[in-house]
Amino acid sequence: MVVLIGNLPKLAAERDICRIFQITAGTPVRIIKKKSRSGLMQRFALVPVNEVRSIRKLIKQASGKQWQGRTLIAHEYRHRIGANERRRIDWRTHAWDGVERRLDERRSSLLHA
Secondary structure, eight states, X not given: OEEEXXXXXXXXXXXXXXXXXXXXXXXXXXXXXXXXXXSOEEEEXXXXXXXXXXXXXXXXXXXXXXXXXXXXXXXXXXXXXXXXXXXXXXXXXXXXXXXXXXXXXXXXXXXXX
16 A cells, blocks of 8 residues: 655655655655646655555654644545546436536536526
């Protein structure tokens, strides 16, 4: 399994993450830099962990930790691709009775009434 540690500071390095969270040497920690929709650079680390106890310990250590003025987040990493939908297969055939997130959505009942 893989743990995601997010909201990393600009100068974070793999060796710093291993030192701060007592991760064994040789663990292939990856730091990923990605531009957000707002144009800011997001940095997060993917840390592979073998044992469930180690996963819980790492998440507990990293969640809410202050590092160089940033509050870290940590959770189990879930790889998402375009086909990895969490909606029902027949979601298009059912009416949505909740608050519509996008009022200009073509399926919005407010526009077609």
